[in-house]
Structures are given as structure tokens and as C-alpha cells.
Amino acid sequence: MTQKYNLWVAGREVPGRDKHAKIACQQPKNSLPVEDPATGEIFSECHTASLEDVEDAVQAAHATFLSGAWSRAPRHVRADVLEKAAEMMSQELPKLIQLEVRQTGRALREMKAQVPSLLRWFKYYAGVLRTEERPVLPTVGKLHNWLERIPLGVVVQITPFNHPLLIAVKKLAPALAAGNSVVLKPSELTPVTSLLLGPMLQRAGLPDGVLSILPGLGPVTGKFLVSHALVRKVDVTGGTAAGRAIGSIAGGNLARYTAELGGKAPLVVFEQANVEAAVNGIAFGSFIASGQTCVAATRIIVHRNVMSSLLGKLERKCAYISSGMGSPFHEESTMGPLISSRQLRNVEALVDDCVKAGTGEALCGGKRLTGVSELDGTDFSKGYFYPPTVIVSTSGNSIANSRIWKEEAFGPVIVVVGFDTEEQAIRIANDSDFGLGAALWTQDLSQAFRISESIHSGIVWVNTHHRNDPSSPWGGASSASGVGSENGLEAYHAYTTTKSIIINYASSDESLATDDWFREGAGHVRYG
Numbered sequence: 001m002t003q004k005y006n007l008w009v010a011g012r013e014v015p016g017r018d019k020h021a022k023i024a025c026q027q028p029k030n031s032l033p034v035e036d037p038a039t040g041e042i043f044s045e046c047h048t049a050s051l052e053d054v055e056d057a058v059q060a061a062h063a064t065f066l067s068g069a070w071s072r073a074p075r076h077v078r079a080d081v082l083e084k085a086a087e088m089m090s091q092e093l094p095k096l097i098q099l100e101v102r103q104t105g106r107a108l109r110e111m112k113a114q115v116p117s118l119l120r121w122f123k124y125y126a127g128v129l130r131t132e133e134r135p136v137l138p139t140v141g142k143l144h145n146w147l148e149r150i151p152l153g154v155v156v157q158i159t160p161f162n163h164p165l166l167i168a169v170k171k172l173a174p175a176l177a178a179g180n181s182v183v184l185k186p187s188e189l190t191p192v193t194s195l196l197l198g199p200m201l202q203r204a205g206l207p208d209g210v211l212s213i214l215p216g217l218g219p220v221t222g223k224f225l226v227s228h229a230l231v232r233k234v235d236v237t238g239g240t241a242a243g244r245a246i247g248s249i250a251g252g253n254l255a256r257y258t259a260e261l262g263g264k265a266p267l268v269v270f271e272q273a274n275v276e277a278a279v280n281g282i283a284f285g286s287f288i289a290s291g292q293t294c295v296a297a298t299r300i301i302v303h304r305n306v307m308s309s310l311l312g313k314l315e316r317k318c319a320y321i322s323s324g325m326g327s328p329f330h331e332e333s334t335m336g337p338l339i340s341s342r343q344l345r346n347v348e349a350l351v352d353d354c355v356k357a358g359t360g361e362a363l364c365g366g367k368r369l370t371g372v373s374e375l376d377g378t379d380f381s382k383g384y385f386y387p388p389t390v391i392v393s394t395s396g397n398s399i400a401n402s403r404i405w406k407e408e409a410f411g412p413v414i415v416v417v418g419f420d421t422e423e424q425a426i427r428i429a430n431d432s433d434f435g436l437g438a439a440l441w442t443q444d445l446s447q448a449f450r451i452s453e454s455i456h457s458g459i460v461w462v463n464t465h466h467r468n469d470p471s472s473p474w475g476g477a478s479s480a481s482g483v484g485s486e487n488g489l490e491a492y493h494a495y496t497t498t499k500s501i502i503i504n505y506a507s508s509d510e511s512l513a514t515d516d517w518f519r520e521g522a523g524h525v526r527y528g
Helices: 019-024 051-067 075-104 108-117 119-131 164-177 192-203 218-227 240-252 275-291 304-323 341-357 422-429 445-454 488-494 508-514
Strands: 003-005 007-009 012-014 031-036 041-047 143-151 154-158 181-185 211-213 231-237 256-260 265-269 297-303 360-364 389-393 413-419 437-441 459-462 496-504
Touching: 003 192, 007 051, 007 192, 031 075, 041 075, 041 192, 051 154, 051 181, 051 211, 051 218, 075 108, 075 119, 075 164, 075 192, 108 119, 108 164, 119 164, 119 488, 154 164, 154 218, 164 181, 164 192, 164 231, 164 488, 181 218, 192 211, 218 231, 218 240, 231 240, 240 256, 256 488, 265 275, 265 422, 275 297, 275 304, 275 413, 275 437, 297 304, 297 422, 304 360, 304 389, 304 413, 341 360, 341 389, 341 413, 413 422, 422 445, 437 445, 445 459, 488 496
Parallel strands: 003 041, 154 181, 154 231, 181 211, 231 256, 265 297, 265 437, 297 413, 389 413, 437 459
Antiparallel strands: 007 012, 007 211, 031 041, 143 496, 360 389
């Protein structure tokens, strides 16, 4: 029996209304089937939000913002609610972890590590509220000039399938800390856990109307949301094409815009690296979440003097991961399936095109899994399992002209090429339209500084990968990888506008002497 979920609008569960969706948008029904990608089973259904639902949610968010119940609440009150939200989430962790595994197909070991870490975002932004200082500016004259941080109003957040809870919490925590009202649209593939955030935050003390959660399709629910004239900011994580389309709509309303988009991260292994540590880093950076992350290390650039050693160790690591693939709920499962049949076909096409063109060959993997798991007997053919795949160039670095080098595969597929000099490594690393994440492995400190400064990327890791902390900005260095950053004070500030307050504390006599601009006769008067 499938579990059915309603929308979360202004503090209560409501069914979606499909009247306008059927007429105006040709949406065939008002529910989304949610599939377990490991089995192909539909395990839940979510109502989808129509134009009417979007209008209700945005109007409720706007009215609540104007009421001041949250937007003008003292900062320590908002901090208390965020800290309580962390407490509420900690109590829900077992349920959230199980549902996150079910809807994403990601291995249980991954979700047991990731989901508990989300408490940090609520706690961090609660700390920001408790410690934020208000600048006093050196304005000329007897004037006291200070700045306040003012929330924007109604903001829309659109999140992807690969990290449903992580990315939702990363966006919600700074937006709520700043005092905004939020309408969240989760991915239609993984909406379930995001819907649970509504009642959880309500129990933490968030006033009704501050948060609504509207599952739905991007061209329908998403487009209605980002087009709404009352929306003052749009924050999206997704593909580059969708990000550009959403940005053009938001720009038409002069709404603020933050986007974390595509990536094709380089990972450079220098001769001075610890090769075994580098292989562990490649495996984690490339195959966590089955490679379905925007910062996945998909372009592996290796010094030729350590290439043979690295490939041997990497092949053994991939064999271990493949042998441990099975049900994502198995405690020892190493890697889960891709999210959907569509994503599986995309990965297969990119690998097949490369191999058939003769620019690369598969050192390991390269074909969909269809047998049964060595770990637990899982029937791979029922899900969307694809093994860790390593493509090695067959003709120097000519593979750098292939689709698999240029396009975001969003799967457990990496391409390995060689280099001889630092300059060559930097050139290859920067050979991409993307610029979100990058990594390098070396034990030469000077080299680490030189290369990290030369790689065009919003995030550069040295001897590690995927590190993500609420205090550390996370964003791209190119338009293909997005606009603005998540995390840290920068994200909090992006959800606010500044208000400059200036108070004249001069005496009445001084003001009468200098501030009568149109007084009779000559004499000095102020300007500015």
C-alpha cells in the first residue's frame, strides 16, 4: 500500500487542487508517484500544487511576513526556534534516514552519516542570530548611522533529488534566520522527506504561514512559483539549463537570485601525492551518492609517473565497491542505484558514445548491472544500478573533446587522463564551462597553494573532497555553475537587505544654525 502525502500550506496539510493544472498546463493528474529506484516500486504518492495552490501559499506567506509574526520577531526568538528545530530533527532521525534511503536509493551508510549532520545548519544560523553585530558607520557630522538587516519577504526555494533534506535545510536555515517567509518546492522525484519538515518546524515554534512546501513538476508548480510578482528571491539547486530559465523569469520580476547549478569537477593527482590516499579520495569524491552530486570528481587528472600505480589501486577499489552493491538498506551496501530510468539511460549513452568513438575504454564497469547482488541477492534488473566506471583515454588526451569529458553525467563514471607538468595539469583542470568544485592531491605545501590559486572553481579541496560545513561558502565560479553561494554569512546576507538608519543628535541650536537650507541671508549651510 502506498503512503499518500498532501501539500503543506501555511501550517496545515491540504490536498492539491488540479482544476487549473488540467486546463492550463495539461498536467494529467494531481498526484506524483514516488518510486524506489532500487526496486522500481511506487511506494508513495504526493499531491501536486496547481496555480490555485501556489497562489494560496504565496499569499499566506506574504500576509504572514507583513504581520511581523516572524519577520519582526526578536533575533533571539528566531534563534530559539532554529535550535528547537535541530532538537525536533534529532528526534525524527531514524524515520528521516529510512525515507531518504527509500526515495533516493542512496546507501544506508551514507544517509546515517549525512542526515544527522543537518542539525548543524539550524544551530549555526541560530548562532549567527545571537552573535551578529550591527555596524555603526563613520558618517560625517553629529549623526549616529547604523545598519539593520531586514528580511526580503517571500522567497521561493527549489531543491533537487540527490540531497533532498541536506539542500532543503541548507536553504531554509539562513532564509528563516533572516526572517523571511519561504515556499519550498522539492524535486518531484524525492518530495517525501521535505514535506516532513513542515510539521517538524511547526512543532519547533515556527508561526503558521512562514513555511509552505509544494511538491510538483518544474514546468507547472515551479514556473508558477518563480513567476509570482510577490516573490522577492528565488534560490534554486539544479541543472544549468533549468537554472538559466528560472533566472530569466526571476530577473523579469527584479527578484534576487541564487543558483547552485552544474559541475564537472577536476581532481588532480600530482607525483608528490600519497597515491593510496588519492585513490580513496577519488572513490569518495566520484562514487558517493552514485556520482549524483554537482561536485562529483568526474575528471581525474594524474601525473604520468604515478598513473600505473593509481589505476591499479583504483581498479581494485572499484571492484570492492561493485561487489558490495545491493539493497540500499543493507548495512554493508557500498553504493545504491541511480535515481531513475531516465538518468540510467543518460549515463549509458555517454559511456557508450565514448567507447564506440574509440576515444576511451572502460577499465572497469561500463555496463548496467542486471544480475543478482553478491552481497544480498538483490535483483539488479528491477532497479537502476550502474557500477563504478573508470574510462581511460586511448589516444593521449583526445578524450577531452568527447561528450563525457564536457557534459555532466551525474552518475558513477569518471575519466582519467595524464599530464606531465603543472601548467598542463592546470590547463586540463580548467578545460570546462563549469567551475563549482575541484580537488588536488599533493604533499607539497607550496604546490598546493600554487595550484589551488590557479584552478577556476568556487571550492577547491586539497587532500580531501566533498567537505561541507554551514560556515563555509558553497558556490560556483562560472555562470554554468551558478550565481551566489550557499552557507556562511554570505547566504544569510543574501536573504536580507540593509536598512541604513541615521539619527541627528546635534542640539536644537546647532541644527537651527546649520540645517535651515532656505534661511534668509548668506551663510554656511550643510550639504550631505
